[in-house]
Amino acid sequence: MEIKSYKFLVVLAITFVIVFLMNYIGNSNADRLSRAIWQGIGGVVGLTVGMYIYNRSKNDKMPPQHFD
Numbered sequence: 001m002e003i004k005s006y007k008f009l010v011v012l013a014i015t016f017v018i019v020f021l022m023n024y025i026g027n028s029n030a031d032r033l034s035r036a037i038w039q040g041i042g043g044v045v046g047l048t049v050g051m052y053i054y055n056r057s058k059n060d061k062m063p064p065q066h067f068d
Helices: 006-026 032-058
Strands: none
Touching: 006 032
């Protein structure tokens, strides 16, 4: 999945909504909105970094030579 594709943006939006709702509904503190937003942003950033690393290593033509 390309990072700059439309499908990835849809997956990011769905990830944000799911993480946001899980934190917003499950938290009873006074600042639950800000915590839920930050948790949702953290999930989106984590997914983006993971997909960047996956796409970068997926295109390697030559496997490591000294793998034990």
